[in-house]
Amino acid sequence: MTKVLIAGFTGAMGQKAVRLVQRTAGYELVAGFAAGLTSTTPADYDLPANVQIFGALDDIQTDADIWIDFTLPSVVYPNVKFAIEHGIHPVVGTTGLTDEQVTELQALAAKQQLGGLIAPNFGMSAVLLMKFAKEAAAYFPDVEIIEMHHDNKADAPSGTALSTAKLIDEVRPKHKQGNPAETESLAGVRGGDYNGIRIHAVRLPGYVAHEQVLFGGPGEALTIRQDSFDRESFMTGVKVAMDNVLDLNELVVGLENVL
Structure with a gap:
């Protein structure tokens, strides 16, 4: 036992x-x-x-x-x-x-x-999201992450989102994405920055744990999303x-x- x-x-x-x-x-x-x-x-x-x-x-x-x-x-x-x-x-x-x-x-x-x-996340859908995101990043180096959790979550970003960014960073070609002359008229509006990968954290009642990884390329985009509706x-x-x-x-x- x-x-x-x-x-x-x-x-x-x-x-x-x-x-x-x-x-x-x-x-x-x-x-x-x-x-x-x-x-x-x-x-x-x-x-x-x-x-x-x-x-x-x-x-x-x-x-x-x-x-x-x-x-x-x-x-x-x-x-x-x-x-x-x-x-x-x-x-x-x-x-x-x-x-x-x-x-x-x-x-x-x-x-x-x-x-x-x-384990940053025990949800199978989240584990697979991280796996798929790492594979996609080799072909879509321009990427941002949005994670959404309940309003009682103590930390931001989520461990899953940060782990996703770290896995992407292992294979993503190093480069500056977006407008090099970009400015923020509202501080922090572009989210957190992990080696050039922007992470946005949402905290709202009614949510449990959700994540989207958005990839953009010339003339196309790829979105990978997972949702945990119940603990x-x-x-x-x-x-x-x-x-x-x-x-x-x-x-x-x-x-x-x-x-």
């Missing part, structure tokens, strides 16, 4: 992950962690009595094999560092890690000889990560690397 701790178990994604673990044969939910909890009684969260509840990182004592993290960008780095240092394989769905933090965590995982997975759609990818993370011998970035 593979034992699982879920960090951020009280949140929307955390609750989906709780139900996923509970209904999946071969897995056992042994602990839940959410910073600042006033109660550590499992029944208060509709959980069995054998599930340990922790409200502070330093209080965690567990024999969990997998740490699933759906917390906040501000705390994901110390969370994942704690998991690796304590021999727990991290499956990270929280965005907000910087490139430097990812590098540090990968070095720590290598030192611990521990595998893990950081339940992400659980397919979380299940894939759970099934594969114990076999990894390094901290991998991107669900596509275990498909």
Whole structure:
């Protein structure tokens, strides 16, 4: 039986992950962690009595094999560092890690000889969008990204959009797109700039997670879009990560690397 701790178990994604673990044969939910909890009684969260509840990182004592993290960008780095240092394989769905933090965590995982997975998105449609966008960028170097999320999302741009830009940048011929004399009459109206790739973030109620990658060329255009209408759609990818993370011998970035 593979034992699982879920960090951020009280949140929307955390609750989906709780139900996923509970209904999946071969897995056992042994602990839940959410910073600042006033109660550590499992029944208060509709959980069995054998599930340990922790409200502070330093209080965690567990024999969990997998740490699933759906917390906040501000705390994901110390969370994942704690998991690796304590021999727990991290499956990270929280965005907000910087490139430097990812590098540090990968070095720590290598030192611990521990595998893990950081996934900017667990949705299959989003993973495929990133794959297709990278392929298209070799032929359409002029590109912009629009990502749309619910209005409670803490970080911008989304981890998926930033990962998409990074993948595109690997194959996109370096050049200055658009009007070289362009000016902004309203600061920031052209969006964020990742090596010349513009990223635009939309935050509105009613949305869940959506992304468009727009390519333009002489006389033609290509749009690749994915839509996640329900957080339940992400659980397919979380299940894939759970099934594969114990076999990894390094901290991998991107669900596509275990498909």
